[in-house]
Amino acid sequence: xxxxxxxxxxxxxxxxxxxxxxTYKIVGRLGEGGFGKVYKVFxxxxxxxxxxxxxxxxxxxxxxxxxxxxxRLCGTFMHPNLVRTLExxxxxxxxxxxxxxDYLEGSDLMGYLNRGEAxxxxxxxxxxxxxxxxxxxxxxxxxxxxxxKPGNIFVATDLYDPNLRLVKLIDFGVAKDLSDTSPPxxxxxxxxxxxxxxxxxxxxxTLDARSDLYALGITFYELVTNGxxxxxxxxxxxxREALMxxxxxxxxxxxxxxxxxxxAEHRSxxxxxxxxxxxxxxxxxFPTAEIMKRAMQHIxxx
Numbered sequence: 241x242x243x244x245x246x247x248x249x250x251x252x253x254x255x256x257x258x259x260x261x262x263t264y265k266i267v268g269r270l271g272e273g274g275f276g277k278v279y280k281v282f283x284x285x286x287x288x289x290x291x292x293x294x295x296x297x298x299x300x301x302x303x304x305x306x307x308x309x310x311x312r313l314c315g316t317f318m319h320p321n322l323v324r325t326l327e328x329x330x331x332x333x334x335x336x337x338x339x340x341x342d343y344l345e346g347s348d349l350m351g352y353l354n355r356g357e358a359x360x361x362x363x364x365x366x367x368x369x370x371x372x373x374x375x376x377x378x379x380x381x382x383x384x385x386x387x388x389k390p391g392n393i394f395v396a397t398d399l400y401d402p403n404l405r406l407v408k409l410i411d412f413g414v415a416k417d418l419s420d421t422s423p424p425x426x427x428x429x430x431x432x433x434x435x436x437x438x439x440x441x442x443x444x445x446t447l448d449a450r451s452d453l454y455a456l457g458i459t460f461y462e463l464v465t466n467g468x469x470x471x472x473x474x475x476x477x478x479x480r481e482a483l484m485x486x487x488x489x490x491x492x493x494x495x496x497x498x499x500x501x502x503x504a505e506h507r508s509x510x511x512x513x514x515x516x517x518x519x520x521x522x523x524x525x526f527p528t529a530e531i532m533k534r535a536m537q538h539i540x541x542x
Contacts, residue, residue: 241304262327264292264340273413275303280343282328289343290326295336304337310412311339313383321374322409344408346397349459353467361506361541364463367395368536370407371456375529378409379449382418386447388455389435390462416447434471435459438520439539450522453532457517458499464510465497491518502542509539 264281271278276299281292295307315325328339350369352359359367371393378385382402385392392411398404414430427443429436437454439445462469469475470491474482494514495507513535519525526532 244250262329263420264290265317266292275299276307276413281288281340281342288421290340291323291343292338292340294331294338297336306413307337309417310415311337313381313412314339314341316381317377319368319374319377320506321409322377323408323410342408344394344396345403346395348410349393349395349463352395353390353462356467358466359463361424364460365536365539367393367407367463367532368456368460371409372529372533372536374407374409375449375452375456376533378415379452379529383412384416384418384447384449385409385412385452386414386416386440387431387435388452388459389432390459393459418448423536429483431455432478433486434469434475436486437518437522438484439522441486448522448530450525453526453529454522456532457514460517461491461494461514465494468494468497487520491515501542503540506540513539 245411253432262283262285263285267280267282267289269277270280276293276295279292279294281290282288283290293311295304299307311325311328314323315328317324318356323344326340326342328337330337360464371388375385375388392406392409394408394410396406396408398406398514405487424444429441429443429445431440432455433441433460435455437451440447445451471485471489474485491514493511495511498507498510516524516526516535517532
């Protein structure tokens with residue numbers, strides 16, 4: 241480090257380390273998973289709220305690796321439909337790894353579905369379009385999200401303008417790095433069996449961008465049918481049954497549960513779009529998020 245003669249000019253040489261001690265004030269818990277907890281925190285230096293995700297104690301090494309991968313991956317994002325990592329660190333007392341992210345006001349799509357809030361076709365189209373924009377950004381980084389579902393698609397509202405809404409794709413805890421060719425540390429099946437594509441229902445699966453598009457297709461189904469799910473009859477049984485159904489069982493077209501008074505061409509187009517997103521064979525699906533978005537934009541309103 242070089243300091244000017246008058247002590248007023250500071251020049252930092254390459255290689256100089258800058259260490260900052262940041263204090264976050266815990267406001268409350270937002271959620272909890274098997275290996276981590278998420279808190280709403282306040283950053284007094286930046287005068288803003290953040291979401292702080294903290295690893296639990298005695299977490300298996302594989303989950304520790306995934307936790308850190310999520311922090312690093314989200315730190316590379318520069319996209320309005322993706323949450324960013326703001327800072328990482330470890331707690332002083334127990335050495336628990338944590339990372340701070342953008343704090344979001346609003347609701348995930350599961351909240352809309354649970355409340356029975358029907359979305360209009362323009363709203364559905366915009367939500368899916370923004371999610372596909374996010375996936376285009378993620379896939380360009382050679383990652384697959386692997387856990388697309390209503391609970392991981394968040395409709396954020398602006399703190400100062402509640403009429404401004406922005407879709408955010410969240411939770412990259414089981415994302416797969418396609419550039420990593422090393423053998424998986426375990427043979428566990430990762431993801432939600434009610435949304436995962438057939439190829440993801442096996443241990444050590446071969447995945448690509450089309451795997452996420454399948455899961456988004458299932459989510460699309462729920463939105464256009466106001467909460468119906470193609471495998472809803474299996475919700476109360478062993479999840480293994482859902483895995484088998486994803487591999488083998490044909491999907492009931494979404495138009496079956498849509499208002500029969502809607503435009504027949506619209507219902508037919510919705511069925512065709514869903515079928516192209518959720519074909520059992522990945523080669524028969526939309527090849528990219530961008531192409532899937534273009535196809536949806538061609539669907540006329542009801």
